[in-house]
Amino acid sequence: MDHSVYELIFWAFAFILGAAVGSFLNVCIYRLPVDLSVNKPRRSFCPSCKRPIPWHQNLPLISWVMLRGRCANCGSKIAFRYFAVELLTALLFLAIWQTFSWHVAVAYWIFVSFLIVGTFIDFEHFIIPDRVTIGGIIAGIIASVTVPTLMDTDSRLAAGVRSVLAAALGYAILLIVLEAGKIAFGRKRIRFDTPTPFTWTKREDDADFVIGSEKSLWSDHFAREKDRLLLQCDQAKIDNHSRVGVEGQVLPLDHITQITGVARKLTIPREAMGRGDLKFLAAIGAFLGWRAVLFSLFAGSLLGSIIGLITLIVGKRVWSAKLPFGPYLAFGAVSWIFFGDTFLHWYAGLLSP
Numbered sequence: 416m417d418h419s420v421y422e423l424i425f426w427a428f429a430f431i432l433g434a435a436v437g438s439f440l441n442v443c444i445y446r447l448p449v450d451l452s453v454n455k456p457r458r459s460f461c462p463s464c465k466r467p468i469p470w471h472q473n474l475p476l477i478s479w480v481m482l483r484g485r486c487a488n489c490g491s492k493i494a495f496r497y498f499a500v501e502l503l504t505a506l507l508f509l510a511i512w513q514t515f516s517w518h519v520a521v522a523y524w525i526f527v528s529f530l531i532v533g534t535f536i537d538f539e540h541f542i543i544p545d546r547v548t549i550g551g552i553i554a555g556i557i558a559s560v561t562v563p564t565l566m567d568t569d570s571r572l573a574a575g576v577r578s579v580l581a582a583a584l585g586y587a588i589l590l591i592v593l594e595a596g597k598i599a600f601g602r603k604r605i606r607f608d609t610p611t612p613f614t615w616t617k618r619e620d621d622a623d624f625v626i627g628s629e630k631s632l633w634s635d636h637f638a639r640e641k642d643r644l645l646l647q648c649d650q651a652k653i654d655n656h657s658r659v660g661v662e663g664q665v666l667p668l669d670h671i672t673q674i675t676g677v678a679r680k681l682t683i684p685r686e687a688m689g690r691g692d693l694k695f696l697a698a699i700g701a702f703l704g705w706r707a708v709l710f711s712l713f714a715g716s717l718l719g720s721i722i723g724l725i726t727l728i729v730g731k732r733v734w735s736a737k738l739p740f741g742p743y744l745a746f747g748a749v750s751w752i753f754f755g756d757t758f759l760h761w762y763a764g765l766l767s768p
Contacts (some may be wrong), residue, residue: 426509429520432474433508436528437501443532444500447547448540460662465489474499496535501517504531507749514753522558522565523752526702529554530745533695537741541689548694554584555701566704581700585708589693605681615674642684651676692740699748703755710755711747719743 433468438459445462446453472478479498486493493547503529511523529551533543556578559565566581570730575621615633622633637644652675700708722738751758 429512430505430509433505434501438475438502444535461486464489523560534742534745537739543691551698552701581705582697585696585700610677645682646678647680649677707751714747715743
């Protein structure tokens with residue numbers, strides 16, 4: 416058989432495998448943030464009617480197109496994200512197979528799968544679960560020991576050490592950025608034009624915090640023990656008691672069911688980024704090495720700056736503010752996989768013209 420025919424067969428295999436893996440990644444993206452098992456139930460189900468989807472209506476790429484993005488049972492819309500993830504994964508699997516040797520390609524397939532899950536969860540929920548980040552770090556170290564070429568060495572021991580150190584570097588760099596950002600921008604002050612009602616209502620181990628039209632979980636505002644949320648109130652009631660005298664004492668929220676009142680000013684704690692981003696960059700380092708850590712951080716920050724500038728020009732600055740940093744890091748990592756060597760040669764040329 417002609418060599419080009421073999422090549423075409425393997426390309427088709429890589430694309431189809433990527434689409435199938437993308438279908439599973441969609442399951443992870445939907446279930447992980449809501450603490451559902453990724454293998455129970457084993458079959459995918461419609462997010463609206465919860466009915467299991469038969470295999471012939473769950474063919475990667477094909478079914479979404481044939482069903483026009485709707486559930487065959489209840490007719491509810493199936494988000495375009497499902498098709499996009501399958502197509503993106505298929506294209507990345509194909510591009511990686513065309514570019515690298517098979518053993519490196521398999522390692523990169525695993526890596527981009529973690530990137531895709533982390534990216535789309537971060538887009539939707541503004542979190543990156545530990546099963547993605549810590550799982551990615553562990554997978555990266557194992558992959559580096561198994562395929563030392565990932566760390567530019569022939570020694571499995573050296574590859575493992577380099578992988579661990581690169582992961583530590585990625586975590587440490589963003590930790591410094593996080594702490595510096597906390598010092599510089601650790602509090603956001605909001606002054607209301609008119610007195611604005613608020614409610615704090617206990618809900619199991621957390622609470623709903625509503626002020627004006629904005630609703631959030633109480634835990635969303637506290638990333639560390641020393642964080643404080645301050646309300647300047649015209650009036651307040653604790654469990655329907657309008658007269659409350661604390662006089663410097665600590666009143667545990669565990670003993671309170673509801674706080675209501677009217678506020679004029681709110682000061683909330685905030686972080687420069689989520690701690691999931693630290694572990695996400697560590698996972699990138701575990702798979703790709705220390706140079707990829709620096710490049711991903713640089714490329715991700717550059718892309719974020721460009722998007723921020725564009726949205727500022729078109730008057731939609733709020734759009735970029737709603738984008739998490741994880742997808743930018745993923746962009747930098749994928750760019751490094753395909754263009755890292757080109758970038759290094761270009762940079763070396765600048766240093767030694």
